[in-house]
Amino acid sequence: MNKKTFKPSSDLPLGFTDRPEEELLIRDLLISNIKKIMSKYGFQYLETPSFEYTESIGKFLPDKDRPSEGVFSFQDEKKWLSLRYDLTAPLARYAAKNFDSLPRPFKRFQLGTVWRNEKPGPGRFREFLQFDADYIGTSNLFADSELCILISEILISCGLEQNEFNIKISNRKLSKGLLEKLNIVDEQKQSITLRAIDKLDRVGTEGVQYLLGKGRKDKSGDFTKGAELEEYQIKEIISFLNIKNLSENNYENIKKIAEGNQTIQEGIAEMQLMEKYFSLFNFTNYIFDPTIVRGLEYYTGPIFEANLTFGVQNKKGEEIEFGSIGGGGRYDDLVKRFNNQECPSTGISVGLDRLIYAIIQKNKVKTQKKLPILICVFDEKFMTFYMKVLKALRDKNISSEIYSGTSNIKSQLKYADKRGCDYVILCGEDEVSKNLVTIKNLNVGKKISENIKDRSEWKQSEESQKTIPFDQLLNELI
RNA sequence: GCAGCUGUAGCUCAGUUGGUUAGAGCGCUGGUUUGUGGAACCAGAUGUCGGUGGUUCGAGUCCACCCAGCUGUACCA
Numbered sequence: 216m217n218k219k220t221f222k223p224s225s226d227l228p229l230g231f232t233d234r235p236e237e238e239l240l241i242r243d244l245l246i247s248n249i250k251k252i253m254s255k256y257g258f259q260y261l262e263t264p265s266f267e268y269t270e271s272i273g274k275f276l277p278d279k280d281r282p283s284e285g286v287f288s289f290q291d292e293k294k295w296l297s298l299r300y301d302l303t304a305p306l307a308r309y310a311a312k313n314f315d316s317l318p319r320p321f322k323r324f325q326l327g328t329v330w331r332n333e334k335p336g337p338g339r340f341r342e343f344l345q346f347d348a349d350y351i352g353t354s355n356l357f358a359d360s361e362l363c364i365l366i367s368e369i370l371i372s373c374g375l376e377q378n379e380f381n382i383k384i385s386n387r388k389l390s391k392g393l394l395e396k397l398n399i400v401d402e403q404k405q406s407i408t409l410r411a412i413d414k415l416d417r418v419g420t421e422g423v424q425y426l427l428g429k430g431r432k433d434k435s436g437d438f439t440k441g442a443e444l445e446e447y448q449i450k451e452i453i454s455f456l457n458i459k460n461l462s463e464n465n466y467e468n469i470k471k472i473a474e475g476n477q478t479i480q481e482g483i484a485e486m487q488l489m490e491k492y493f494s495l496f497n498f499t500n501y502i503f504d505p506t507i508v509r510g511l512e513y514y515t516g517p518i519f520e521a522n523l524t525f526g527v528q529n530k531k532g533e534e535i536e537f538g539s540i541g542g543g544g545r546y547d548d549l550v551k552r553f554n555n556q557e558c559p560s561t562g563i564s565v566g567l568d569r570l571i572y573a574i575i576q577k578n579k580v581k582t583q584k585k586l587p588i589l590i591c592v593f594d595e596k597f598m599t600f601y602m603k604v605l606k607a608l609r610d611k612n613i614s615s616e617i618y619s620g621t622s623n624i625k626s627q628l629k630y631a632d633k634r635g636c637d638y639v640i641l642c643g644e645d646e647v648s649k650n651l652v653t654i655k656n657l658n659v660g661k662k663i664s665e666n667i668k669d670r671s672e673w674k675q676s677e678e679s680q681k682t683i684p685f686d687q688l689l690n691e692l693i
Numbered sequence: 694g695c696a697g698c699u700g701u702a703g704c705u706c707a708g709u710u711g712g713u714u715a716g717a718g719c720g721c722u723g724g725u726u727u728g729u730g731g732a733a734c735c736a737g738a739u740g741u742c743g744g745u746g747g748u749u750c751g752a753g754u755c756c757a758c759c760c761a762g763c764u765g766u767a768c769c770a
Contacts, residue, residue: 226761273770284694285769300770333769334694410767433766437696440767512770535764593728628730643728657730664731680729 230334230341240582241571242344246326248372249346256365258324258348263305265328269295271553272304287330298330302347303546303562310351310560311553319352319558326567337529338537338572349562351550356485359517359545360492362563366521366541367500373570374579375523377500380540383520384489385507387544388482389469393455396476397448407442408452413508415456417536427452456506469505485517509542518544519563527573540573541565587614588692589631591624593643600647604640604688611689631657638692641680652688655680 227233234242253260269288288297299305302325310321325347335341348365350358363382370380390412394405411426418431425431427449430441444452451472458469466483473479486503493501509518520542527537543563550558574580588608590601601617608615618627624641631639641653660679683691 229761304770331769334767336764431766433696435695435697435765437766439695510769529763531763533764591729624728625726625730630730632730639730641729645728653728655729660729661731 228341232340232342236584237582238571238575240584241574241580242567244580244582245373245567245571249324249326249369252365252368252372253324253348256322256348256361258322261306261309261323261325262327263299263302263309263325265298265330266296267299267305267308269297271308272297272299285332287332299327300331301329301564302327302345303349303549303564306347306349306351306562307546307549307560308553310550310558311556314550314554314556314558317351320355320358321351322349323351324348337535338527338569340568343566343568346565346567347562349560351560352558353561354547354559356488356517357492359519359561360489360496360498362543362561363489363493363501363519364496364498366519366543366563366565367498369565370521370541370570373574374577375574379525379577380500380521380523382501383504383507383522384486384501384517385503385505385519386482386485386517387508387514388478388485388516389505390508392473392476392478392480392482393452395478396472397444397451399444399448404442404444407440408444409508410510411442412452412456412506413510415506420453420456423456424449424453458505482516489517509544511544511546513546513549514544515547516545517561518542521565523573525577527576537569537573540570585614586634586636587616588638588640589627589634589636590615590617590640590642591627591631592618593624593641597642597647600642604642604652604685607685607688608692611693613692640688646682650685651682652685653680653682654688654691 250260269286272286286297286300288295290296306323306325310317327345327347328342329345330342332341346369348362350362363384367380367382371377390409394400394408399405399408408427411423414426415423418426422431426439426441427444428441429443431439433439455469455472458472466487469479469483473483490503493499507518507520509520520539522539523537526534529535541564543561545559545561547559550556550560590604592598592601598617605615605617618630620627620630622630628639637656637658639655639657641655642651645651646653656679663679681691
């Protein structure tokens, strides 16, 4: 490479991002709300490391000499290590490792960065912050119900209204039983079928029909291969899809489908039990929707998904497919994989960065930050005086700073303007010699300027600033 | 990964059927004001026209390949 022309790139790796203060303040606020709620619900705080052995968090661990795709991995001397892609798998590992000493049910929450080697999109990164709350070691569906209520309370604490999101609920036993009933045993066909069902929202009934049959062409003309099911199987699945939005009335419909299949019947019973718990909590913001499947292989029972009901846009203002902002479900066999002990468990996750993306767009949360008062530097020789002013302000915990650049007063004012400071303190020869300070209110000045037409006018207008004795400085600013 | 679209200044973009020294707005720097931001006026800087190769007397413009981004789709344990 030519040394003369080489310039390092200021680009970031695809899917990674810098996060400005505005976003971090909102994130901090959400986190503090979440912690309060978790403590109210009685969950314990836990942290696990970023890296795990790949075999501990992988989907199907055995005999692969390469970690599955979707994770960032590297090889140690002996073993593959991976950055965690969620907080559930590490939790299962943790629970297995500490099985004897943990209380059960073990209620734990965790906030942590996770990494996924997947295609990024708006509000969707390869490195992002996730929040998880889980119950380890209980088969009681009260836990599942409470998690749905919890996720709802969290979203409301983030500034969302009841009608701006909903919690969709289903049960893996419904789809599992449906596959049994239709005698779809081929593993690949099973997984294509489940994914097709899950896509109802995005591709519509017709799209699902294609995906179950020969395949589907998307908007760009790309072709997705289908499950190639029999006509009667497709028909039955489509009528299953039509039971969307279960309620008292159409429980009858799904019960018809459940006839002769115990798995579906169990699923229905579980959903009805959860409904009972919801009513005890007076919780109504949920929809039973048997078409929710969720990708995760490990779910075994109830599954939940939180979706926004408003559209989300990209930078160009185009509405985009945003997907869910949180969800979860019951995973009764995950801990068992490590220690061969029965340990039914259930949990939820919320993608905080995606939530923040949507919230910022909706202007849902307002954080305000006191910007520093800027003490302008007219000349080095006045530094002792400036230090006196600075100390007085900082002693009162007022955010303040002495201008730390090298430019003239005009640029110092521009600097203050750009940062959004409210006040600037101007002290030159006149003030210092008489122990005075001039305080300029930038916001007032800004307002005045709106009505000023020519230059000489604004130069004369000095309502935005006043000169007072140093002793009165604090009275003026507090 | 697959498909479609896009790639010109820090940002948003214009650039005629290929034709000389590649443009605008915003922003930036300086000045009108050696002690004053935000309005106004004046002046100025900035580009490997995503990359490589090709066609041509001549390419930002046409062709091929590559790269990157966007959107959809797949995957998302």
